[in-house]
Amino acid sequence: MSEPLPTPVPEVTPETAAFWSATADGTLLLPRCERCDTVIWYPRSFCPACGSLETTWFPASGLGSVYSFTIIRRGAAPYDRSVPYIVAYVELAEGPRVLTNVVECEPDEVEVGMAVEVVFHDTGEGPALYRFRPLRR
Numbered sequence: 001m002s003e004p005l006p007t008p009v010p011e012v013t014p015e016t017a018a019f020w021s022a023t024a025d026g027t028l029l030l031p032r033c034e035r036c037d038t039v040i041w042y043p044r045s046f047c048p049a050c051g052s053l054e055t056t057w058f059p060a061s062g063l064g065s066v067y068s069f070t071i072i073r074r075g076a077a078p079y080d081r082s083v084p085y086i087v088a089y090v091e092l093a094e095g096p097r098v099l100t101n102v103v104e105c106e107p108d109e110v111e112v113g114m115a116v117e118v119v120f121h122d123t124g125e126g127p128a129l130y131r132f133r134p135l136r137r
């Protein structure tokens with residue numbers, strides 16, 4: 001029986017403080033460029049598409065789909081106790097593709113295009129980690 005994935009505390013920087021603060025409240029907050037409307041990932045204080053510094057935060061839907069994935073069967077510590085587990089790129093409904101884990105899903109059940117929703121795993125120190133599980137209707 002494998003253990004749940006570890007929940008290491010993320011490094012919070014001034015640029016990502018609002019993002020991580022929102023995860024503690026169960027919200028996936030994304031920055032959007034005010035000039036060209038690009039939804040920015042990873043969170044940062046400028047737009048990688050046009051260079052604008054005019055960005056604003058908005059709450060994302062938390063919905064997406066599996067763009068690509070792999071099954072990890074031999075992890076490095078401390079993840080070795082959680083194998084097998086799923087590492088995936090999830091394409092958010094808002095556009096960005098996010099490297100993450102798919103949880104609450106058997107490795108042989110994950111597939112490209114699968115609808116997923118965000119879940120937050122508490123780190124115990126404020127920020128929560130964003131992961132995704134199969135969407136339940």
Ligand SMILES: [Zn+2]
Pocket residue numbers: 033034035036037038047048049050051052
């Ligand atoms: Zn822009």
